[in-house]
Amino acid sequence: xxxxxxxxxxxxxxxxxxxxxxxxxxxxxxxxxxxxxxxxxxxxxxxxxxxxxxxxxxxxxxxxxxxxxxxxxxxxxxxxxxxxxxxxxxxxxxxxxxxxxxxxxxxxxxxxxxxxxxxxxxxxxxxxxxxxxxxxxxxxxxxxxxxxxxxxxxxxxxxxxxxxxxxxxxxxxxxxxxxxxxxxxxxxxxxxxxxxxxxxxxxxxxxxxxxxxxxxxxxxxxxxxxxxxxxxxxxxxxxxxxxxxxxxxxxxxxxxx
Numbered sequence: 001x002x003x004x005x006x007x008x009x010x011x012x013x014x015x016x017x018x019x020x021x022x023x024x025x026x027x028x029x030x031x032x033x034x035x036x037x038x039x040x041x042x043x044x045x046x047x048x049x050x051x052x053x054x055x056x057x058x059x060x061x062x063x064x065x066x067x068x069x070x071x072x073x074x075x076x077x078x079x080x081x082x083x084x085x086x087x088x089x090x091x092x093x094x095x096x097x098x099x100x101x102x103x104x105x106x107x108x109x110x111x112x113x114x115x116x117x118x119x120x121x122x123x124x125x126x127x128x129x130x131x132x133x134x135x136x137x138x139x140x141x142x143x144x145x146x147x148x149x150x151x152x153x154x155x156x157x158x159x160x161x162x163x164x165x166x167x168x169x170x171x172x173x174x175x176x177x178x179x180x181x182x183x184x185x186x187x188x189x190x191x192x193x194x195x196x197x198x199x200x201x202x203x204x205x206x207x208x209x210x211x212x213x214x215x216x217x218x219x220x221x222x223x224x225x226x227x228x229x230x231x232x233x234x235x236x237x238x239x240x241x242x243x244x245x246x247x248x249x250x251x252x253x254x255x256x257x
Contacts, residue, residue, distance in 0.1 A: 030239075033054045036058070055100050097122045100125070117157055124185065132180040142242075148210070149203055152245055156192060158185060160183070162183055163180075194247075202249050205220070211219055213233065214248070
């Protein structure tokens with residue numbers, strides 16, 4: 001199979017890393033339904049099919065999907081030959097919960113995460129491979145220079161952990177970057193303490209001008225002048241904890257009421 005750059009393909013060939021990813025996933029996974037994103041030649045898939053799982057895989061590359069079927073790695077019923085970013089995820093397992101695993105295409109990895117977050121009510125768990133730089137942003141905390149939109153919005157729904165790094169030599173073709181595997185677990189018995197749309201707007205406006213104080217970044221959505229005197233408004237985005245963003249989102253939503 002020839003690598004297609006348009007699909008961001010880098011095949012994982014390090015068997016030890018493959019086994020480590022699958023072991024990390026199985027150790028914490030509580031869902032019988034499992035969706036693999038971007039199975040490629042089936043490195044992870046081969047191990048997953050040996051487990052008692054209701055496994056399906058999304059593979060956008062038609063040639064790769066046919067390869068998996070031709071080599072008896074997956075059946076026609078298990079392969080979804082579509083673009084993950086356009087899939088209605090609640091239809092895959094008839095609105096039942098499922099976990100996600102994958103060596104994600106790096107060119108759309110952030111979009112994959114936001115898609116998972118959109119369906120967080122049915123996706124409680126994920127183990128995935130990312131570019132190390134992206135993985136570090138996902139798990140970063142306030143005060144860090146890489147703390148940003150991805151950090152706040154993903155951590156608003158999930159507990160996240162960087163499990164281990166993977167060297168470029170573990171792939172073919174060899175990428176120019178180091179990779180990392182992260183785990184995401186949906187927060188148990190948890191309800192987001194603010195409106196999700198307002199939070200998303202506040203976070204994106206803030207970090208799109210991350211060098212400015214909050215009062216300058218948010219002036220387009222603050223209609224109550226008294227809010228500008230709040231302590232939050234003198235902070236910069238990376239100084240705000242998750243709870244600060246929740247509280248500020250509530251203040252903005254309830255202004256002028």
